[in-house]
Amino acid sequence: MQTAELLEGARNLVRYAEIRAGHEVLIHFEPGSKAEPCSDDPDVLEALRTAVTEVGARASIMSTPPWNKTGGSQPPMFVAALDGADFLIGQGEYLYTKNHYLQVAMFEKGLVYIENEAKTAAALSSSYGRFPAELMFAIGTAVVERVARARTARVTTPAGTDMTMSIRPETVGGYCYPYRQDSPGYKKGFPGGTACFHPEDPVNGVIVAEAFAPFLPVPNLICDPPLRLEYRNHRAVDISGGGADWLRDFWQRRGDANASWLAECMWGVHPRAGGHGTRDASNPHLLHFGLGNSIPYGGPTFSKTWVVLFAQDATLTLDGETLVDRGRLTVLDAPEVRAVASRFGDPKVLLEQVPVTVQEAFGGHRHE
Amino acid sequence: MSDIGRELSVAIEAATRTARGERALKGHDEYYEFLVEGCTPCHFEIAGGRLKFGDGPAPRREPLRYTRLEISEGTLRAILTGDLSPVGAMERGELLLRTRLYGGGQMIMLLRAAYDLARARRVESGSPAQRAAGGAGGG
Numbered sequence: 001m002q003t004a005e006l007l008e009g010a011r012n013l014v015r016y017a018e019i020r021a022g023h024e025v026l027i028h029f030e031p032g033s034k035a036e037p038c039s040d041d042p043d044v045l046e047a048l049r050t051a052v053t054e055v056g057a058r059a060s061i062m063s064t065p066p067w068n069k070t071g072g073s074q075p076p077m078f079v080a081a082l083d084g085a086d087f088l089i090g091q092g093e094y095l096y097t098k099n100h101y102l103q104v105a106m107f108e109k110g111l112v113y114i115e116n117e118a119k120t121a122a123a124l125s126s127s128y129g130r131f132p133a134e135l136m137f138a139i140g141t142a143v144v145e146r147v148a149r150a151r152t153a154r155v156t157t158p159a160g161t162d163m164t165m166s167i168r169p170e171t172v173g174g175y176c177y178p179y180r181q182d183s184p185g186y187k188k189g190f191p192g193g194t195a196c197f198h199p200e201d202p203v204n205g206v207i208v209a210e211a212f213a214p215f216l217p218v219p220n221l222i223c224d225p226p227l228r229l230e231y232r233n234h235r236a237v238d239i240s241g242g243g244a245d246w247l248r249d250f251w252q253r254r255g256d257a258n259a260s261w262l263a264e265c266m267w268g269v270h271p272r273a274g275g276h277g278t279r280d281a282s283n284p285h286l287l288h289f290g291l292g293n294s295i296p297y298g299g300p301t302f303s304k305t306w307v308v309l310f311a312q313d314a315t316l317t318l319d320g321e322t323l324v325d326r327g328r329l330t331v332l333d334a335p336e337v338r339a340v341a342s343r344f345g346d347p348k349v350l351l352e353q354v355p356v357t358v359q360e361a362f363g364g365h366r367h368e
Numbered sequence: 369m370s371d372i373g374r375e376l377s378v379a380i381e382a383a384t385r386t387a388r389g390e391r392a393l394k395g396h397d398e399y400y401e402f403l404v405e406g407c408t409p410c411h412f413e414i415a416g417g418r419l420k421f422g423d424g425p426a427p428r429r430e431p432l433r434y435t436r437l438e439i440s441e442g443t444l445r446a447i448l449t450g451d452l453s454p455v456g457a458m459e460r461g462e463l464l465l466r467t468r469l470y471g472g473g474q475m476i477m478l479l480r481a482a483y484d485l486a487r488a489r490r491v492e493s494g495s496p497a498q499r500a501a502g503g504a505g506g507g
Contacts, residue, residue, distance in 0.1 A: 097470075100455070103455045103458065103459065104453075106470075106473060107454065107455055107458070107472075107473050107476040107477070108453065108454060108455055108476060109388070109480075110388070110391050110392065110395075110473065110477050144432065148431035169429065169430075169431045170429060170431065170434045170435065170436065170466060170467050171466065171467065171468055172431050172432075172468060173432065173468025173469045173471060177432060181396050181433075182395075182468075182470060182471060182473065183396050183473075184391060184394075184473060184474070184477070185392075185395075185473025185474065185477055186471070187470050188470070295461065295464065295465075296470070297469055298465065298466050298467050298468060298469070298471070299466075300464055300466070302461035
């Protein structure tokens with residue numbers, strides 16, 4: 001059943017993406033998807049269609065059978081439909097932007113791909129899906145400004161991570177600042193809530209990871225004991241702990257000289273992300289490192305592989321100033337963020353961080 | 369200004385007059401700096417829907433407003449002559465966008481428009497075989 005909250009969540013997506021009159025919007029879903037079983041909820045599709053239509057844009061809804069996004073061939077009808085779209089709202093499985101057809105559609109033709117990260121009615125209706133765009137952008141802008149003016153970042157975690165990296169301001173970004181600043185031709189998540197940078201040399205230290213990302217075919221996502229990677233000059237020189245055998249074998253079979261290149265440092269900035277169909281990785285309690293192909297993140301190295309490792313309750317310091325303090329995003333207390341929050345309700349309620357652990361986020365995932 | 373810088377400036381200027389180029393210019397404001405291997409840097413500024421070319425590095429490098437493109441002269445020439453699409457160059461690791469996650473789309477659209485114009489010229493001026501090859505499109 002459609003509710004006012006669900007429609008408000010859909011309207012929020014339209015506001016985030018700045019969909020306007022005259023835009024052609026394609027909403028794509030995949031009935032039968034195992035990865036996104038709620039992709040075809042008619043109430044969510046109708047809410048999205050209504051929200052797009054009421055701003056004067058034209059909504060077209062397309063259903064395709066699910067396909068393997070990393071190795072399969074995409075339906076030609078879907079690829080053809082992208083030609084006529086200004087915006088694609090991904091309500092099905094994540095489309096993997098490294099695919100050639102999507103690279104062409106985004107970068108050469110100017111398609112804006114909005115991946116809906118609040119796909120279920122519960123998530124889209126919640127305080128996560130309805131989190132005001134203006135407030136998310138205020139948080140994101142505060143984060144981006146602080147990271148971009150720093151020269152050195154250090155990440156430590158209770159489990160033992162201690163990494164030091166340099167920062168180049170041009171690689172600082174994520175899904176958290178006004179999306180118009182990348183128009184046209186980009187991809188963003190809705191409601192987003194992550195910030196990132198490409199670690200620049202020198203990159204040294206130790207990553208102690210507590211979980212692998214769900215897209216990796218590792219039998220158990222939780223690293224028990226934690227996975228330890230020692231980094232010297234941007235590359236892993238020693239690997240041990242839970243998941244080490246799997247990772248070594250994966251890189252031996254499919255990797256290359258840049259497989260362990262530290263390509264991304266990303267963390268959550270959305271205080272309401274976590275559980276109930278939301279994207280846990282957008283919560284500040286979780287920080288992740290991306291290893292391998294650095295090209296999409298502003299880096300200089302190509303790799304055939306991409307591995308994502310999560311750490312919990314990280315502390316991230318920028319030239320000695322604390323941005324994330326054991327999983328708590330400090331800019332949530334910044335006066336400029338509180339001032340924006342007060343326009344939408346009680347800042348204490350809006351900016352209260354939901355607790356998330358790697359066990360809750362990834363403990364239920366198992367690959368056959 | 370280097371020869372390739374001059375060629376780039378002419379090609380991108382022409383690209384802005386295509387439908388794809390016009391769409392790119394309607395986006396946000398940003399500096400795009402080209403570092404062509406062995407050549408002096410040059411840059412484009414997109415501001416208020418207009419394009420301006422300049423010699424040397426971009427005068428400003430603000431976060432979310434600056435992209436540096438690193439490319440060899442051979443690869444850039446291949447794009448400007450319609451032999452290699454910009455995404456093709458990116459996928460080969462021969463065109464690096466040193467920018468934020470999913471940044472740089474405007475300039476890739478303009479390079480693609482320049483690539484398409486070069487292929488169209490080839491169709492107009494070439495032999496039937498060349499015309500067939502050019503007309504097949506790329507990328």
